[in-house]
Amino acid sequence: NGWVQTWSKAQYKIKIIFGDKLCSAEDCIPGTGVYLRHGYIYSSLAGYVLRKNEGEELPVISVVRETETQLLPDVGAIVTCKVTSINPRFAKVHILYVGSTPLKDRFRGTIRKEDVRATEKDKVETYKSFRPGDIVLAKVISLGDVQSNYLLTTAENELGVVVAHSEAGAQMVPISWCEMQCPLTHSKEFRKVARVQPEYLQA
Structure with a gap:
């Protein structure tokens, strides 16, 4: 046992x-x-x-x-995931990569409101951090299995949204740690933006 x-x-x-x-x-x-x-x-x-x-x-x-066998997300691993849904308490994601290795199976993850950033956690608003369709770099903080969710965090400067599209359909450009801008309409949207390290750019 x-x-x-x-x-x-x-x-x-x-x-x-x-x-x-x-x-x-x-x-x-x-x-x-x-x-x-x-x-x-x-x-x-x-x-x-x-x-x-x-x-x-x-x-x-x-x-x-x-x-x-295949690589499984493990505690401390950096993963690339896609946001599937959000609510006031957390964002649901599908984990796509562990490091730069694509996963064969679909693993689900959850980024809770309190795990979005390291400071002023009580002021975090999920919809100002992520939107469905965003590609996010996160770190695994708790294991799940194929049927349940991994708990993930973006509470480091290098973690957060790396790819997001505006309502106009264009890929937005980061302008600060909490905002991205559409290059077509110049409208700004809130995100928890990652300061991407070069080794993760291929993902």
């Missing part, structure tokens, strides 16, 4: 071989790449453990081959 708890925080970190005992059938539901025997779940191939909560009371435990 202790192993299972660590897998939820470190997916793909534990490499196992055929026949390894993974956990009791009371702790997990068997998924792919495993088999059930005498009340325990065993690996039926060599690879890495994947544990998902899929709305069931118990998590589903599977084993995937090494070639099927």
Whole structure:
């Protein structure tokens, strides 16, 4: 059971071989790449453990081959994401890249109001920081899984909106840490603007 708890925080970190005992059938539901025997779940191939909560009371435990694994967002990782929706309390995003590596699966993230910036957090207004469609650089502060959200922060100068389009459809230009301007109409819009470092420009 202790192993299972660590897998939820470190997916793909534990490499196992055929026949390894993974956990009791009371702790997990068997998924792919495993088999059930005498009340325990065993690996039926060599690879890495994947544990998902899929709305069931118990998590589903599977084993995937090494070639099927991919980079997962980890705490402290810089990720590139696209804003999908906002409300007064948080922005919802889809994580597209970890560093400069594109992700095969779609991972969801949340940037809470209090994690938008480092100062005057009580004055943050989500709609003045992000808009749906914005591309944002953020840092992972808490792990989720395929079914739940990662918690992200933009509370550093280098993090925030890197690409945004105006109502006229033009890509806006940053003019300060909190404003971007449309080059066509010269109208200004509020954003939490990132001071982009060169290594992230390719994303």
